[in-house]
Amino acid sequence: VGVGEASTSRAAEPRTAIGGIMHAAIADRVFPGGVVTYGRLGRKGEVLLERTEAFGTFTFESNVPVQSDSIFDLASLTKVVATATSVLVLVDRGVLRLDDLVRDYLPEFGTGGKEHVTIRQLLTHSAGYKAWYNFNSLGLDTKERVLGFVQSV
Incomplete structure (x- = not known):
């Protein structure tokens, strides 16, 4: 199986879980938005699935949505x-x-x-x-x- 070739049922699990965590954190005002990249490794260390998803906005006051290629100041x-x-x-x-x-x-x-x-x-x-x-x-x-x-x- 190569990049992006995981089964639909297995691919939906991390996406749903991560999406839920991100949406809950944004709703709780932990942070206004962010980008998450995740994947699965095969038995030989190969990447089986990789996704990058954007959530929320840059600031709590902003309507500017975060994009999957957004750059953040990670500061400390x-x-x-x-x-x-x-x-x-x-x-x-x-x-x-x-x-x-x-x-x-x-x-x-x-x-x-x-x-x-x-x-x-x-x-x-x-x-x-x-x-x-x-x-x-x-x-x-x-x-x-x-x-x-x-x-x-």
């Missing part, structure tokens, strides 16, 4: 999904320790009162930084501007 999810996982793999391999100073790996970071910030503090949001910056409005479109901003906060 990057820290828990990618950064924390990668750092903990490096800790497990003995490459770094959570109590190492960030400046030991990123010397540019260790200025303006950030000389003693540890990797652990960054990962646990306990380094004393503002919770959120609107990066889209800051014009940080070059490496130099990003570095300048990081050094200034």
Whole structure:
């Protein structure tokens, strides 16, 4: 069986379940909308079925529907999904320790009162930084501007 060739009865099960979860979450105002991609793996790891479905709108106040190819700002999810996982793999391999100073790996970071910030503090949001910056409005479109901003906060 190749991509998209699952039986109709089996294909409807995840679609109905996922659709129900998404519609309930939108109705409960957990989030205004989203995109879900799902599939099934065969015994040899091949993709048997893959679907991408869009649900809801971009904001609670908007009538603009989410499309299956919509792009979302995942903001803080990057820290828990990618950064924390990668750092903990490096800790497990003995490459770094959570109590190492960030400046030991990123010397540019260790200025303006950030000389003693540890990797652990960054990962646990306990380094004393503002919770959120609107990066889209800051014009940080070059490496130099990003570095300048990081050094200034």
